[in-house]
Structures are given as structure tokens and as C-alpha cells.
Amino acid sequence: MAFHSLQHRIVVVFVGLLLLVMTLVLLLVRHSDERIVAAEMERGLDAGSVVFTRLVEHNSAALESAAALLAADFGFREAIATLDRPTMRSVLRNHGLRIGAEVMMVMEPAGPVIAETQRRGDPHRFPFPDLFDKARAEGSSVGYQFMNDGRLYHMVLVPVLAPKLIAWVAMGFPVDDRWAATLSQMTGLTVSVIRREAGQTMVLASSLEEEQRVALAAALAAMPDGKVLTFNRERYQTRLLPLGSTAVVALQRSLDAAEAPFRSMQIALLVMALAGIAVFAAGSVLFARHIASPVNQLTAAARRIAAGDYDEPLPTLAPDEIGALARSFEHMRDGIATRERKILKLAYEDALTGLPNRTWFLETFATLPPDAPAAIAVLDIDRFALINNALGHPVGDRLLAEVGARLARVVTAPALVARLWGDEFAFLLRDADQATARAFAETLLAALHAPISLDDQRVDVEGSLGIALFPADGRDATTLLRRAELAMSRAKCTHAGYAFAAEVNGEPPHEQLSLIGEMRAALAGQEFVIHYQPKLHLPSGRIVGVEALLRWQHPQRGLVAPANFIPFAEQTGFIREITPWLLERVAEQTALWHGRGLSLVASVNLSAHDLLNPQLPEHMRLLLGAHALPPDSLCLEITESALMEDPDLALHHLSQLAALGLKLSIDDYGAGQASLAYLKLLPVHEIKIDRSFISCVTVSPKDAAIVQSTIQLGHALGLSVVAEGTEHAADLAWLRQRGCDIAQGYGIARPMPAQDLPAWLGKYTPDIPAANPPRLLRT
Amino acid sequence: MSARAVVTAILLGACLQATAGTLVAHVVGKDGMPVEDAAVVLEPLAGGAGVRPVKAEIAQQDREYMPYLTIVPRGTVVEFPNRDPFKHHVYSFSPAKVFEIKLYAGKAAQPVVFDQTGEVALGCNVHDWMEAYVLVVNSNHYAKSGTDGHAMIGAVPPGRYSLRLWHPRQRAEAPAQDIEIGADTRALQLVLDVAPRVARPKPPPDAEDY
Known part of the structure; x- marks a missing residue:
């Protein structure tokens, strides 16, 4: 789970660290408690074992003393010496009662029993030969022995001397629950006497409760040498000591009891740790909120600024680091707002008028x-x-x-x-x-x-x-x-x-952009064709020239108008390849017509790019030479706007072209911004009035005035005046009446392929006006 | 004086009595070491003459019986003088003579007649470590071995005797053996398995008592 919130992270880190530390502390405490308990258990068992051993030794010594005391009793000795059995038994009972011995016997020096408290009857031998042998060798003996009643006795055997050995007296103390309880009390350990025989484990006596004994026997049977025995849901550290040759004493201490005070301390510590963590968590949440809240406010403010809302000021925060950040934000907001206003003004306002752009x-x-x-x-x-x-x-x-x-x-x-x-x-x-x-x-x-x-x-x-x-x-x-x-x-x-x-009619589809890439292929594939539009000499009514117009016979789009691809050819520089081709074709065609006796002047449109090309004059010279054309059979048309791109260079080139003898014409006159002063300098032969003026010449008195004055101006400058876009007979008549030299337009003829021209010329009826005699052309 | 020199001296003395024989017994343990306080008794086989009682004394001195072993012929009266400044309580549970005498310091006591043959073990009911033995025999020819293990019975009329060897701490009774005593001196090596004397704890004397 990832925490993307600062607040969560702070809380998680702080509480997590505390949790880690507390866990380590608790583990350490638990570990050391366990070690302390283990050491304490060992120590207690060691001490208890020593005490137990000493007590058993002491008991033996006390028992021996008691027996010795009895053996030294004169009356008792006398009874033995005189084989006075009733007295012997009486003394034995009396003495046994006095010291708590349950078993008492008197034996002959060689072994046969003379008298005993247990039973009366046939004489028999002392039942513990090993104890007897030991007593004979060492003077007396003490040991733990089972009687035939199945119980274990602490037996002592001492001689009766008078002063020679006249008998043995044996005393037995039962190893019973009372014995175990007493020892348990003195050692501080639970004491259990275990008998292991024929694979069976029995508890003979114990300071434990009855049900615990059964459980202990089962646990011991399962783990004969277990250091830690678990029974009755309690763990006991256990030490086994031999008691005599056939019995074992289990000294035990409850681990759980020893651990109890540590457990309660650990629980108290755990409760304190949990309470501490809770307090810490609450504190961290408050602290994190204290830190995160201003940050969140700043975030909200930053979002508003990002969304373009600069109006709401930032909240005033405490004068700490975040407060300083908020103040910086505030300055930034002001700055951004001011700059954006400026940028918007620049981007969206027109500087000249202050209006939207x-x-x-x-x-x-x-x-x-x-x-x-x-x-x-x-x-x-x-x-x-x-x-x-x-x-x-x-x-x-x-x-x-x-x-x-x-x-x-x-x-x-x-x-x-x-x-x-x-x-x-x-x-x-x-x-x-x-x-x-x-x-x-x-x-x-x-x-x-x-x-x-x-x-x-x-x-x-x-x-x-x-x-x-x-x-x-x-x-x-x-x-x-x-x-x-x-x-x-x-x-x-x-x-x-x-x-x-x-x-107004709908516009032509503009497909220019996609055409650009296809132009080169078009040139190679001869998709470009040249159409020629006849030019009518108004005064004579004869066709004196043609304007070569480039057409693109597109395989899919059909015929594409020059306006839809020439501007892009100029922009992309492709015009450099088109123009030489165009000039070559036109020169060739013109020469062909001349050969057939058709002396037509062919006009070719040059772009600004072509005009400013320094190789143009040389190219033209070579072209004329190659086709053996008289220079004045070609006319180069240049638009006003093309001239104005670099008026000085344009003038220079035009002078060179004029020097070659080529005819020069200013196209689209009136649409551009060429000043009359400049036009005056140009070595041109004709001006072509822009079609926008001609189309309205019969309906717009103002246009009519402009056209009329332009004709007069042209004539005044010695130029031939051409009217483009004449569509109606009325226009033609009006122009002729105003002295326009040449007209061109659908009213006369549409542009046509070169091969159609001779036929068209053959059918064309010279439009000779009756009223006005033909004027002489200066050309 | 070496043991050999002593034996030579005894043999020389015996040669002077031409009509009686002498028995010199050397009592050793199984380990070959001399045994002290062993009783060597010669009892005539052929219906011996009447036994003559003798006088004997077993004193209590320094909280000990003196001597440790006393051999007496049957019928002998034994005195028990108390030379300690406190009370003793002499007793015997031996079948040959059961008696007890409470002996007060400095007070004369009734002597005890040992009229039955057998061994009598004497103890003191007041002082457990005190012990003494009386061997009552049916003969006047007996001797007690000294620290060197030698016991000499002199002036023995020649004849056949039953030689009996006894010791208070003997582990097993040695069988009696017949022996011919002549007019000369006869030396015998006798072996007896005897337990060592175990000194029973004896507290130091009370200064006030002296």
C-alpha cells in the first residue's frame, strides 16, 4: 500500500518507528525475563537439591542416632541377651512410637529376625541383605528400601553391643506424602518419589496433589530424563536424584509460577506501550495535519492558479517555512497574473487598433x-x-x-x-x-x-x-x-x-497542399499543358498575340487552375523548374507558328522568383538564338507585386531583357502598389489592367473612371494598354471606345491548346469596328 | 631384648623342672603377625584332677577395664575394684555368667564367682567403650599371649591334653586339638583369625572428675 499523502506518511513513519522500538523493547524484556527465570530456576533447583540432599543425610543421621540410642538401652539389651521377646517387642513399639518409625526389627548377629513390630510368626531373615552386608562391613547402614507392602522405607540398621555384638536393630521410616511434604516445605521445591520398574513409572509419594501425580507419572514416562516437564497445563523445571538403588526423587519447580510476576510485568509494559503508541499516533495525526493542512491549502491555491484563476489571494499562514512558501506563492501569483495579462494582450490584441486580433x-x-x-x-x-x-x-x-x-x-x-x-x-x-x-x-x-x-x-x-x-x-x-x-x-x-x-458562388476546392508533392511527377509525366488565349487588337480587330497559360491536366483531379498550384510552386522553389520548361515550349511553339506564317506575339508570365534570377537574361538570349526567333515575338509579363519585391534588381534585369529586344508587360496593373514614379522608369512596353476593374467597367462608374484614366495614363507614357477579363461584347465595345489597345478574355476566346489555335484563327471573323479606324500600334 | 632371647630364657627356666612339661605357643594371625590377648588353654583329656580356683581382679581405671582378657579356672572369684572417682556399671549378658554390679566410686563391691565355664563379655552401662572378657575354663593350665604373641604354660604334668585357642575377637572358633605334653618344653605356632580391635569413641576425661 503506497501512501501518497504527506499526512499519512508522517503518521506511518512515526508510529511505525515507535512500534518498531516498542516491539524491540518488549522482545528484549521478554528475552531477558526468560533468561532471568531460567537462571533463577536453575539456582533454585541447585539450592533445593543441596538442601534436599543435606536433609536426607541429616534424616539418616538422626535415624541412626535414634536407633543407636535404642540399641544402647540397657533394658533393651538385657531383653535381647535374655531373648525376652515380649519385652523386646514392647520396647520396639514404644521406641517406634516415640520417633515415628513404622518398621522396627531385632535380628541376631547372623541375620535371623528375633523380633519385629510388623508381624509375629516364624523367624525369618532380615529382608534387605545388601543393607545387612553394609552394616556388617561398616558398623551400621542406612538406605531406602521397599518392603513387601510395596512402600518405600528409610531403613537404618545398627548393632546392639553388650559390649560384643549381640543383635542388630533395624528401624524404618516410611517415605510417604508427609515425608515429601516436609521436604518440599524445606526445599521450596515439589518433591515426588518415583519408582521405575518394568517399564512402569509410579509416583510413590509426593507433595503434589493426587491428579498432578498421575500427570507427572505420565509426563515422566514420556520423557524419562526431561528437564522441563509439562503436565496439568503447567511447566515444571525438573531435577532427578536417585533415592536408594531403586527409587528416584523428582525435585520440581513450576516455571509458570516463576514466570508469573514477569508475565504481569510484560503485560503492564505491553499495555503501556500500546497506550503510548495510541497517544503517539493521535499526536502524529495532529502534527501531520498541522503540517499537511497549509500544504493542502497551498496545493488548492496552486491548482486555482494553474486553472488560470488568479483572483483569490493565498491564505495567510503561520510565519514558518510554509508561511514563507505561501508568501512566495502570493508573489508568483501576482507576477503570473500580470504577465499573463501582458501575454494575452500581445497574443489576442491588435497593437495598432487595440482591437481583438x-x-x-x-x-x-x-x-x-x-x-x-x-x-x-x-x-x-x-x-x-x-x-x-x-x-x-x-x-x-x-x-x-x-x-x-x-x-x-x-x-x-x-x-x-x-x-x-x-x-x-x-x-x-x-x-x-x-x-x-x-x-x-x-x-x-x-x-x-x-x-x-x-x-x-x-x-x-x-x-x-x-x-x-x-x-x-x-x-x-x-x-x-x-x-x-x-x-x-x-x-x-x-x-x-x-x-x-x-x-456568391461557392469557392473552388483547395487542394493545393496535396498538389505540391505531385508537381514534380507531373512535369516528368507531361501532365502540364500550355493553353493559349488569343489577344485581340481592338483598333484593327485582328488577333495579334496569345498569352501562354499553364494548365495541369491532373489524372484524378482533372484540369487544375494555375492559381491553385503556381503560388505553391513559387513558395517551394519548384517554379525554377517549371519556368524554363514553359519558356522552352512557348518559344518552340511560337517558332512553329512563325514558320507557318502566323506571326503571333506569345506572352509568358514570370514570377518574382524568375525575375530576380540573374541567369534569366542569358537564358532568354540563348532561347531566342536556339529557336531563331525575333526577340519581339516573345513578351514577358511581370506582375506589379513581383516587381515590388526588389524594385532595384527587378529594374536591372528588366533593362537587360529589354536590351535583348524582348517585349515586357506589367501584369495585373492596379492591384499592386507600384508607384507611378517607379513605373515611369521601367523599360516596359505594355500594361495590363487588372481584371477586377474590367469585370465591373460597365456597371461601376468608378471602375470605368479608373480604367479610362489608366488607358490615358498608359498612352501618355507611350505604353500599349491591355484589358484582361473582357467577358461581354459591351465591355469590348466600351474599351474600344475608350481607346484601349488590346483586349483578352472569354468574350473573345477561352484559352485553347496550341493545335486548336490555327483552326480557331481560320474561323475567327475579324472584329473590325465600323466607326473607328484602326490605330497604329506603336509596337 | 629380642623375642628370640625371651623364648630362650623361658626354655632354659622350664628345663629346671624335670617332672613337668612346658608349652610355649606363638599365636599369629592369618597375616602372620603376633596376636595379643589370645587364650591358650590345656585341658586334660583323662578326667583331670579337681580345678583349683585362683584369685583374680578386673579393675576399672581411667574408664577402662584392666585387663582386657582374664582367664580363670571354674569357681574363681573375681574382684571388680573401681579406681575411678565416678560410678561404673559392670554388666554381663553372657550365658556363662549374667550379672551386673553398680560400682560406686571408692566403694568396695561384692566379688563375682564364675562357676560356669564359658566366655563372659563385660560391658559398662555408663561407658560404652569399656569392654573386658573373662574366659572361664575347666583347667589350671592356661596362658594369655602377650604383645609378641607368645603364651607360655609352665609346670604342666606330662600327659595328653586338649589344646584350645580362643580370642574375644576371633572370627571363627579354632577347633581344639589333642596334644601330648612331656617333661620337656614344647613350642607351637598357632594361627587364629582375629578381627582387629576397633577403638570405640571415648570422650576425653572430664577435668572436674579429678
């Missing part, structure tokens, strides 16, 4: 109940790039901060406003349906309507709002945000102020 927004969204409706709105400041360009970044930042403050005033809890990035803000509306969201959008746009003053400069701010509804438009924040952004783009296009995601 994207992370906060996403996390708040994640806390929404899954079944409650909600709305996500994305706001983008219209033409913020232009404002930024015109007034500079510091002003742009201040504008964003001002907008943020204004939004914060409009949006009240539980609705949330966050700045996502740049000039894009997001809103989270709880329990919002389409109507609520619409009302919110209108309120918000109205609030933005009021002009903002920055350094006494009035700035008109307008925004476009896209709204996605949860769960109708998506279940996750990313989807909802993207769809809201798409709706926002639509709103921006249409200048509607706001748009709902449901009104």
Missing part, C-alpha cells in the same frame, strides 16, 4: 454553441491602398486606428469586432440571422460614412462588407471567413456596400 476572433468563434445561429462579417476599407500610397503608411496606420475606434463604438458586446490584417476587419454576431446581419451592416456602413479628420485633412472612408451565416454558409471559421471575404469582394465590385455569401 484574428486569433481572438477565431477562439471566440470556437466557443459559440454549435446549434446557435451566428453571422461573420468581413469589412474591407475601399481603396485603402490608394490612400496608403497617397498619404503614406503612417497616415494609413492612423486611419486604421481611427476606423478601429469607430467600429469598437458601434459594435457592442456580445458582438465582437477584430482586425484580421491590413485594412480588413471581422465581426462576430451572436444569435444573428440574415435580417439581424443586414441591420448590423447598414448601421456599420452608416457609422463609417462620417468623414475622418487626420491632421485637418478630411478623408472619406468607405468600406465593403461581406457576410457569411453560420451554419448555412459553413461550419468552421476559416470557411465562413473566406466566404465572407468573397462576398466582400462582390460587394466591393458591385459597390453594394455589403453582400451575403449565399449570393
Whole structure:
């Protein structure tokens, strides 16, 4: 069993140690008691044995004296000498009574009995020949003898001298219970006389009770030489001494009786030990609780802190070590609380506006109940790039901060406003349906309507709002945000102020990530194909060029749009392998067309990566040479954003390319942030207005204005102007009317494989406007 | 004087009585050592002449009987003078003569007549260690061996005798043997198994008594 609690451990260790010590003490006491008892038993038995032996000797001497006294009696001697038997018997009885002898006899010197107290009758010999022989040899003899009554007697045999030996007198004292009791009293031991004969053990006399004798006989029969005999549930230390030749005396002392006082002392000690342990256990519990309780309080406080609850201060504890720990904890709590506030601010707040950031927004969204409706709105400041360009970044930042403050005033809890990035803000509306969201959008746009003053400069701010509804438009924040952004783009296009995601088409599946790994295989497996989109020269109505567009004919996914893999090719550097391949194919195809008399200018898109590659100019030179192409039959299109990555290096490379005679074009013009001052320096031949402007040119007067001014600007700089994404005849007409040079888009032709182009060109009816005569192209 | 010299002297003396014989007995124990206080008695086989009583005395002196052995012819009267300053109590339970005399210090006592042959053991009822023996014989020819074991019977009329050897502590009685006594001196070596005399405990004399 493991003790995980400090309190338990303290109690267990303390009580366990005490228990161990007490157990050892008790064992020691018990051991030494046993040794003391054993030594005392031995000592008592030794002393008792000595006393017993001395007493028996003394008894013999006394008996002998008594017999000698009788033998010296003149009357007795006279009776013997005169063979006066009645007198002899009378004297014997009288004397026996006097000294307590039971057996008395008078024998002739040779042995035959003359008189005795036991019986009268025929003369017979003295029954103990060994005793008799001994008396004849030594003058007298003493011994223990069995009579034919089965009893043991202490016999003494002395001569009767007158003064010659005239007779022997024998006296016998019974060895009986009285004898044993007397000796027991004097020795302090139990005295038992044992007879062992023919395998039988009998107790002849004893100081023990009757039932104990039977038990003793049985115990002795079982253990003839046992030092410790157990009978009647009591243990006796035993010493066996011979008594005469046929009997044995067992001197015994009760071990249990000797141990009794030690037992009671041990019990008292045990009781004291147990009481001590109980008191100690109670004390340890209190002490452990005293220690553990503040620790537990600290643990609870630490858990609260770990859970992020910094509000409750730590308990004030006694001014000991744990109290000091509690105070340190308190400082730590303060520190952590302060730092966490800072970290949360950094992590969840937008530094510029003080609004929640994207992370906060996403996390708040994640806390929404899954079944409650909600709305996500994305706001983008219209033409913020232009404002930024015109007034500079510091002003742009201040504008964003001002907008943020204004939004914060409009949006009240539980609705949330966050700045996502740049000039894009997001809103989270709880329990919002389409109507609520619409009302919110209108309120918000109205609030933005009021002009903002920055350094006494009035700035008109307008925004476009896209709204996605949860769960109708998506279940996750990313989807909802993207769809809201798409709706926002639509709103921006249409200048509607706001748009709902449901009104905009669903997005293409984004499978980009999984495509990356497959691109290399695609290049080797010739899954990349090049489609060519014709470019219409508006004034002449003729097809003057094509834009080479990379397509990926994926075996499973079908045709993959460039936007879904080119950015990743650029990020991974794989573009370095694609671009040379693309250039090679296009150059080859262009040369083929030239050979057939189709003098088309082929445009190829270069990435920023390609543009900044120092080998590009040399590569282009070799390419032109290899295919014997006139340099102006190839046009390299570079996006504004590609130029802006390293404007100086880009300018350097473009100059080299221009020197080769290649045509250069700025793609997606208007979407990027290139300044006019920089554009002016570039050795380019054309600009392509971004499709976002063209698509709305007939519905949005503002876009129309931008496109018209851009055409005029391009022409003013001597550049050819290309409009991308022309889809409708109306657009085409409008562009032609405004003097745009070249148009490109579904309105003219979709991109097509190279082999389809000659046929398409053959069928194409030159779209020559009747009103306007064709303009001369500068190229 | 050596034992041999004594024997020579006795033999020379006997040669002077030409009409009587002399018996010189040398009594030894089984171990060959001389035995003291052995009685050597010659009793005539052929209906001897009348025995003549003699005078004898057994004194009590220094809490002892003196002498230890007395040989007397039948009919002899023995005196028991008490030379100690205290009382003695002479007794005999011997069948040959049972008697007791309480002897008071310095007081003359009645003599005892030993008129029956046999051995008489004398004790003192007051002093257990005191013992004396009287051998009553039917003859006037007897002698008691001295410390050297020699006993000489002189002036023995020649003739046939029964030679009897006796000792108070003899272990077994020696059989009597016939012997011819001539006018000369006859020397005999006699062997008797005798128990050694065991000195019985005797307390030291009481100073007040003297």
C-alpha cells in the first residue's frame, strides 16, 4: 500500500518507528525475563537439591542416632541377651512410637529376625541383605528400601553391643506424602518419589496433589530424563536424584509460577506501550495535519492558479517555512497574473487598433454553441491602398486606428469586432440571422460614412462588407471567413456596400497542399499543358498575340487552375523548374507558328522568383538564338507585386531583357502598389489592367473612371494598354471606345491548346469596328 | 631384648623342672603377625584332677577395664575394684555368667564367682567403650599371649591334653586339638583369625572428675 499523502506518511513513519522500538523493547524484556527465570530456576533447583540432599543425610543421621540410642538401652539389651521377646517387642513399639518409625526389627548377629513390630510368626531373615552386608562391613547402614507392602522405607540398621555384638536393630521410616511434604516445605521445591520398574513409572509419594501425580507419572514416562516437564497445563523445571538403588526423587519447580510476576510485568509494559503508541499516533495525526493542512491549502491555491484563476489571494499562514512558501506563492501569483495579462494582450490584441486580433476572433468563434445561429462579417476599407500610397503608411496606420475606434463604438458586446490584417476587419454576431446581419451592416456602413479628420485633412472612408451565416454558409471559421471575404469582394465590385455569401458562388476546392508533392511527377509525366488565349487588337480587330497559360491536366483531379498550384510552386522553389520548361515550349511553339506564317506575339508570365534570377537574361538570349526567333515575338509579363519585391534588381534585369529586344508587360496593373514614379522608369512596353476593374467597367462608374484614366495614363507614357477579363461584347465595345489597345478574355476566346489555335484563327471573323479606324500600334 | 632371647630364657627356666612339661605357643594371625590377648588353654583329656580356683581382679581405671582378657579356672572369684572417682556399671549378658554390679566410686563391691565355664563379655552401662572378657575354663593350665604373641604354660604334668585357642575377637572358633605334653618344653605356632580391635569413641576425661 503506497501512501501518497504527506499526512499519512508522517503518521506511518512515526508510529511505525515507535512500534518498531516498542516491539524491540518488549522482545528484549521478554528475552531477558526468560533468561532471568531460567537462571533463577536453575539456582533454585541447585539450592533445593543441596538442601534436599543435606536433609536426607541429616534424616539418616538422626535415624541412626535414634536407633543407636535404642540399641544402647540397657533394658533393651538385657531383653535381647535374655531373648525376652515380649519385652523386646514392647520396647520396639514404644521406641517406634516415640520417633515415628513404622518398621522396627531385632535380628541376631547372623541375620535371623528375633523380633519385629510388623508381624509375629516364624523367624525369618532380615529382608534387605545388601543393607545387612553394609552394616556388617561398616558398623551400621542406612538406605531406602521397599518392603513387601510395596512402600518405600528409610531403613537404618545398627548393632546392639553388650559390649560384643549381640543383635542388630533395624528401624524404618516410611517415605510417604508427609515425608515429601516436609521436604518440599524445606526445599521450596515439589518433591515426588518415583519408582521405575518394568517399564512402569509410579509416583510413590509426593507433595503434589493426587491428579498432578498421575500427570507427572505420565509426563515422566514420556520423557524419562526431561528437564522441563509439562503436565496439568503447567511447566515444571525438573531435577532427578536417585533415592536408594531403586527409587528416584523428582525435585520440581513450576516455571509458570516463576514466570508469573514477569508475565504481569510484560503485560503492564505491553499495555503501556500500546497506550503510548495510541497517544503517539493521535499526536502524529495532529502534527501531520498541522503540517499537511497549509500544504493542502497551498496545493488548492496552486491548482486555482494553474486553472488560470488568479483572483483569490493565498491564505495567510503561520510565519514558518510554509508561511514563507505561501508568501512566495502570493508573489508568483501576482507576477503570473500580470504577465499573463501582458501575454494575452500581445497574443489576442491588435497593437495598432487595440482591437481583438484574428486569433481572438477565431477562439471566440470556437466557443459559440454549435446549434446557435451566428453571422461573420468581413469589412474591407475601399481603396485603402490608394490612400496608403497617397498619404503614406503612417497616415494609413492612423486611419486604421481611427476606423478601429469607430467600429469598437458601434459594435457592442456580445458582438465582437477584430482586425484580421491590413485594412480588413471581422465581426462576430451572436444569435444573428440574415435580417439581424443586414441591420448590423447598414448601421456599420452608416457609422463609417462620417468623414475622418487626420491632421485637418478630411478623408472619406468607405468600406465593403461581406457576410457569411453560420451554419448555412459553413461550419468552421476559416470557411465562413473566406466566404465572407468573397462576398466582400462582390460587394466591393458591385459597390453594394455589403453582400451575403449565399449570393456568391461557392469557392473552388483547395487542394493545393496535396498538389505540391505531385508537381514534380507531373512535369516528368507531361501532365502540364500550355493553353493559349488569343489577344485581340481592338483598333484593327485582328488577333495579334496569345498569352501562354499553364494548365495541369491532373489524372484524378482533372484540369487544375494555375492559381491553385503556381503560388505553391513559387513558395517551394519548384517554379525554377517549371519556368524554363514553359519558356522552352512557348518559344518552340511560337517558332512553329512563325514558320507557318502566323506571326503571333506569345506572352509568358514570370514570377518574382524568375525575375530576380540573374541567369534569366542569358537564358532568354540563348532561347531566342536556339529557336531563331525575333526577340519581339516573345513578351514577358511581370506582375506589379513581383516587381515590388526588389524594385532595384527587378529594374536591372528588366533593362537587360529589354536590351535583348524582348517585349515586357506589367501584369495585373492596379492591384499592386507600384508607384507611378517607379513605373515611369521601367523599360516596359505594355500594361495590363487588372481584371477586377474590367469585370465591373460597365456597371461601376468608378471602375470605368479608373480604367479610362489608366488607358490615358498608359498612352501618355507611350505604353500599349491591355484589358484582361473582357467577358461581354459591351465591355469590348466600351474599351474600344475608350481607346484601349488590346483586349483578352472569354468574350473573345477561352484559352485553347496550341493545335486548336490555327483552326480557331481560320474561323475567327475579324472584329473590325465600323466607326473607328484602326490605330497604329506603336509596337 | 629380642623375642628370640625371651623364648630362650623361658626354655632354659622350664628345663629346671624335670617332672613337668612346658608349652610355649606363638599365636599369629592369618597375616602372620603376633596376636595379643589370645587364650591358650590345656585341658586334660583323662578326667583331670579337681580345678583349683585362683584369685583374680578386673579393675576399672581411667574408664577402662584392666585387663582386657582374664582367664580363670571354674569357681574363681573375681574382684571388680573401681579406681575411678565416678560410678561404673559392670554388666554381663553372657550365658556363662549374667550379672551386673553398680560400682560406686571408692566403694568396695561384692566379688563375682564364675562357676560356669564359658566366655563372659563385660560391658559398662555408663561407658560404652569399656569392654573386658573373662574366659572361664575347666583347667589350671592356661596362658594369655602377650604383645609378641607368645603364651607360655609352665609346670604342666606330662600327659595328653586338649589344646584350645580362643580370642574375644576371633572370627571363627579354632577347633581344639589333642596334644601330648612331656617333661620337656614344647613350642607351637598357632594361627587364629582375629578381627582387629576397633577403638570405640571415648570422650576425653572430664577435668572436674579429678
